[in-house]
Amino acid sequence: MLGYLLKRLIQMILVLWVVSVIVFLMMSFTGDPVFMVVPIDATDSEIAQARRLLGLDQSLPVQYWKFLSSIVQGDFGRSYVFRQPAMTLILERLPATVEMVLVAMGLAVLVAIPLGVYAGANPNGRLSRTIMAGSLLGISLPGFWVGMVLIYLFAVHWGIFPSSGRGDTGEIFGLRISLLTLDGWHHIALPAITLSLGTMAILLRMTRAGMMEVSRQDFMKFARAKGVPRKDVLYGHGLKNALIPVVTIFGLQLGDLIAFATITETIFSWPGMGKLLIDSIYRADRPVIVVYLMLVALIFVVINFIVDLVYTLIDPRISLK
Amino acid sequence: MAQESETPLLAVRDLRTWFHTFSGVVKAVNGVSFEIGEGEVMGLVGESGGGKSVIGFSVLGLIDSPGRIEGGEILFDGEDLAQAGEERLRHIRGRHISMVFQDPMTSLNPLHTVGRQMDEVLRLHTDLGAAERRKACIDMLESVGISRAAERLKAYPHQFSGGMRQRVVIAIALLAGPRLIIADEPTTALDVTIQSQILKLMRRQIAEKGASMILITHDLAVVSEMADHITVLYCGKVVERGRTRDLIESPAHPYTRGLIDSIPDPAARHDRLRQIPGSVPDIRALPKGCNFRERCPRAQALCAETEPDLTKQHRSLWAACHFPLVPGDVQ
Ligand SMILES: Nc1ncnc2c1ncn2[C@@H]1O[C@H](COP(=O)(O)OP(=O)(O)OP(=O)(O)O)[C@@H](O)[C@H]1O
Ligand code: SF4
Ligand SMILES: [Mg+2]
Numbered sequence: 001m002l003g004y005l006l007k008r009l010i011q012m013i014l015v016l017w018v019v020s021v022i023v024f025l026m027m028s029f030t031g032d033p034v035f036m037v038v039p040i041d042a043t044d045s046e047i048a049q050a051r052r053l054l055g056l057d058q059s060l061p062v063q064y065w066k067f068l069s070s071i072v073q074g075d076f077g078r079s080y081v082f083r084q085p086a087m088t089l090i091l092e093r094l095p096a097t098v099e100m101v102l103v104a105m106g107l108a109v110l111v112a113i114p115l116g117v118y119a120g121a122n123p124n125g126r127l128s129r130t131i132m133a134g135s136l137l138g139i140s141l142p143g144f145w146v147g148m149v150l151i152y153l154f155a156v157h158w159g160i161f162p163s164s165g166r167g168d169t170g171e172i173f174g175l176r177i178s179l180l181t182l183d184g185w186h187h188i189a190l191p192a193i194t195l196s197l198g199t200m201a202i203l204l205r206m207t208r209a210g211m212m213e214v215s216r217q218d219f220m221k222f223a224r225a226k227g228v229p230r231k232d233v234l235y236g237h238g239l240k241n242a243l244i245p246v247v248t249i250f251g252l253q254l255g256d257l258i259a260f261a262t263i264t265e266t267i268f269s270w271p272g273m274g275k276l277l278i279d280s281i282y283r284a285d286r287p288v289i290v291v292y293l294m295l296v297a298l299i300f301v302v303i304n305f306i307v308d309l310v311y312t313l314i315d316p317r318i319s320l321k
Numbered sequence: 322m323a324q325e326s327e328t329p330l331l332a333v334r335d336l337r338t339w340f341h342t343f344s345g346v347v348k349a350v351n352g353v354s355f356e357i358g359e360g361e362v363m364g365l366v367g368e369s370g371g372g373k374s375v376i377g378f379s380v381l382g383l384i385d386s387p388g389r390i391e392g393g394e395i396l397f398d399g400e401d402l403a404q405a406g407e408e409r410l411r412h413i414r415g416r417h418i419s420m421v422f423q424d425p426m427t428s429l430n431p432l433h434t435v436g437r438q439m440d441e442v443l444r445l446h447t448d449l450g451a452a453e454r455r456k457a458c459i460d461m462l463e464s465v466g467i468s469r470a471a472e473r474l475k476a477y478p479h480q481f482s483g484g485m486r487q488r489v490v491i492a493i494a495l496l497a498g499p500r501l502i503i504a505d506e507p508t509t510a511l512d513v514t515i516q517s518q519i520l521k522l523m524r525r526q527i528a529e530k531g532a533s534m535i536l537i538t539h540d541l542a543v544v545s546e547m548a549d550h551i552t553v554l555y556c557g558k559v560v561e562r563g564r565t566r567d568l569i570e571s572p573a574h575p576y577t578r579g580l581i582d583s584i585p586d587p588a589a590r591h592d593r594l595r596q597i598p599g600s601v602p603d604i605r606a607l608p609k610g611c612n613f614r615e616r617c618p619r620a621q622a623l624c625a626e627t628e629p630d631l632t633k634q635h636r637s638l639w640a641a642c643h644f645p646l647v648p649g650d651v652q
Contacts (some may be wrong), residue, residue, distance in 0.1 A: 124386070218427035225381055225422075226493065227415035227445050230407070240432050315432055316477045 004320040008308075012301045019297040020071065024064050027286055032056075071294065077287035081280070086287035090273055090295060095175045096166060097265065097272030101257040103179070103188055104196035105250070111196075112203035113239070113246075119204070120211025120242070121234050131204070138201030147194040147267040154190060161190050164269035191268040195261060199253040206249050210242025217241070243314050251307035259296040328399060329356040330533050331380070331501055336393035336403075338372075338379045345605040349375040349388070351557040354631075357501070357550075362527065362534045364544030364565065366580065367554035370601055373537045374423075376554075377503045379403075380535075381418060382410040397501070416446040419494040421523075423506040425487035429478040435462075435489055436474030439496060446497040457496065465492045465522055484515035488522070495526055502527065505537045520547060542584045545569045553577050556604055556612040559631060563638035573634035573645035575617045611643070619644045 038050045051057045055066055076086045119128040155163035167187030170180025178184025223237045262274030280288040311318045334354050340347040350372040357363045365373050378384050380395055395402040422428040429438060443454040462470035465488040478486055494502055508516040524547055527534050538544055544551055545565055552562040561574035572578050579597035599616040610625040629641045635648055
């Protein structure tokens with residue numbers, strides 16, 4: 001177990017290192033950030049001065065070495081735009097994104113699993129066909145369109161939900177969380193629903209496919225032959241056996257939504273990381289983009305690790321190696 | 322007491338279970354009747370596709386769409402299970418009638434411990450407390466020949482060999498003390514030495530508990546050792562039935578004769594195995610007349626015209642044949 005953890009840790013560090021190289025190279029070859037910091041009418045000597053200050057006058061390997069040693073110490077530099085540590089900027093906005101994504105994922109699971117189990121257990125029923133048709137819609141409708149329709153219907157037309165912003169937040173461990181206030185829930189509803197639809201549809205289809213496969217297995221019939229009620233056969237015996245691919249997709253989607261909730265955040269003016277990313281790309285705010293990319297890589301690596309752990313909880317035949 | 326033995330434990334009357342598939346109606350079981358008394362073992366034999374498993378699943382109400390019990394009665398202790406609702410059936414399954422499946426490698430849930438899968442039966446069908454259930458599970462595992470039972474409860478199916486898994490399955494089937502056990506080819510997937518161990522185990526357990534058993538197999542040698550009665554199926558119909566001894570010694574139906582002749586005889590090694598020629602016809606498009614006609618050495622013109630009914634033959638036998646064998650006949 002300890003050996004396994006060590007191995008995984010080394011693996012994660014390796015991945016993050018590779019990402020750091022890619023991020024660094026990408027940054028070096030795209031645009032010259034020095035123009036973001038100097039005034040428009042700066043003289044050549046002022047520009048050279050700024051270059052020196054930013055360390056841009058050195059050779060690539062030296063720059064990379066500096067870059068690496070500072071990020072290892074947690075120093076990602078200051079945002080050129082906000083003149084604050086880039087890390088702080090991102091971390092301030094991380095909770096907003098994460099909580100919206102978690103609500104979206106929770107919603108997706110809550111809807112997708114029961115419907116997927118039902119559709120998998122009754123593949124030919126009319127309700128199942130309706131569910132599957134609905135899930136196709138969920139996959140194919142673009143998020144921005146859904147978001148706009150929801151805003152039009154629920155915010156503009158009926159006025160039951162606010163159309164933008166985060167609303168009141170409560171504080172816990174120094175983090176500002178919407179989910180602690182009613183107003184926060186009120187605000188998070190529409191963006192979370194918008195964000196969840198695609199994932200919901202994918203999870204539903206994965207669950208259904210898994211359940212259809214599992215339903216054919218002998219042990220399901222044997223469970224029924226023992227007198228186990230149908231619902232327990234499906235959820236107690238079947239679902240767990242169908243879960244591995246669902247968990248895999250869940251992990252990927254979770255990372256994906258945290259990393260790329262940008263569109264939804266923009267539509268709903270949700271003050272999360274995604275919006276900051278868009279702004280930063282726009283202004284070539286290099287340190288912020290770097291933190292963002294490294295953080296996203298870290299999140300994926302960690303989620304991947306947790307997913308692997310969850311596999312072993314689900315299936316005793318899978319061991320940590 | 323005498324009264325009781327008059328009503329059989331299970332009486333299946335004119336059972337018809339059909340599957341409505343895209344390529345036509347599969348009349349997998351089409352007018353099957355048989356009876357099993359208390360404490361009796363009935364062998365259900367026939368080639369692959371004869372409808373043996375479908376009969377077993379029909380008794381337990383485990384036929385899924387596109388299949389349906391189209392008609393007939395399944396009288397268990399006088400109650401017609403063909404008419405029973407799902408709730409009632411659920412109560413009977415595992416408690417009064419239980420089943421052992423053909424493939425022990427696939428009949429246990431790979432993600433639940435053996436203990437949990439055993440406990441489930443007792444939880445569903447008894448009022449025992451957790452400690453008592455655990456004790457019952459351990460006792461049962463030991464009685465099917467699994468040592469270190471308490472420890473094994475925590476194990477998962479993949480940690481057991483095929484033979485051990487089938488013992489677990491049998492233990493599960495016996496746990497709630499059912500009156501009827503349907504064993505669907507319980508040893509086909511196992512190697513020969515394990516086969517006979519498992520069969521002995523089942524016979525002993527059944528006798529100890531006074532339970533009845535339907536032993537489904539395509540292996541006449543196996544049933545002839547275990548069963549009191551034998552029912553022979555062909556294309557979803559009973560072609561012959563009777564006491565084991567009568568049926569094995571001098572069957573009346575040419576199909577049964579064929580099955581017996583194809584039992585490999587270890588004593589007569591030089592004698593080439595006689596297989597029944599031809600193969601089972603497509604059940605969706607059965608020929609007119611006797612279903613066995615194309616493979617039957619005794620077939621005559623009449624056999625192509627009308628389908629024979631089950632009629633009384635010599636000794637305890639009933640057979641569906643226009644030109645049945647009589648004792649002394651050599652086919
Ligand atoms: N779910 C189903 N859908 C369609 N046809 C089916 C289904 N289940 C069984 N059948 C058909 O019913 C017939 C009888 O099948 P059954 O499994 O009872 O045979 P069997 O005697 O048990 O054979 P085996 O020795 O191979 O187990 C076969 O022709 C089979 O194709
Ligand atoms: S009825 Fe005719 S074809 Fe059928 S088994 Fe008897 S002799 Fe053979
Ligand atoms: Mg079968």
